[in-house]
Amino acid sequence: MQLPVAVEALSALAHANRLAxxxxxxxxxxxxxAAGDIAREIGALPNTLSTHLTILSNAGLIGSRRDGRSVIYSADYDGMRQLLGFLVADCCAGRPEICGTLSDLAASTDCCT
Incomplete structure (x- = not known):
């Protein structure tokens, strides 16, 4: 992942509702x-949610597909892995073992609650 792409992804996540x-x-x-379910879950207005979804999509963090008349959004796990890889690539002066695994970090803290 190149720096400009990482900056765009981090910028997209730097808003509370987009991160949610x-x-x-x-x-x-x-x-x-579905977009309507997302809006209800996070308490966002549909037009505001649409903007957030567009920003996340443009940043390569989510994707969408049609299912009948609904648009279904899902996380782009490859985009997420690329961003996480970019963030830890230079971890601890090139010694990534010091950083541990990300799954260990998530399990040992309240980062994901």
Whole structure:
């Protein structure tokens, strides 16, 4: 991942509602969620949510697909892995073992609640 792409992704996540949407979609898994369900879950107005979804999509963090008349959004796990990889690539002066695994970090803290 190049620096400009990482900056765009981090910028997209630097808003409380967009971060809430992204975390919700990560938890939803590959099935994803319809826009209306996302709006209800995070308490966002549809037009505001649309803007947030566009920003997250442009940043490569979520994707969408049609399912009948609904648009289903889901986390782009490859985009997420690329961003996380970019963030830890230079961890501890090139000694990534010092950083531990991200799954260990998530399990040992309240970062994901």
């Amino acid at each position: 949407v992204f975390r919700l979609l990560v938890r939803a898994g590959a099935d994803g969620m």
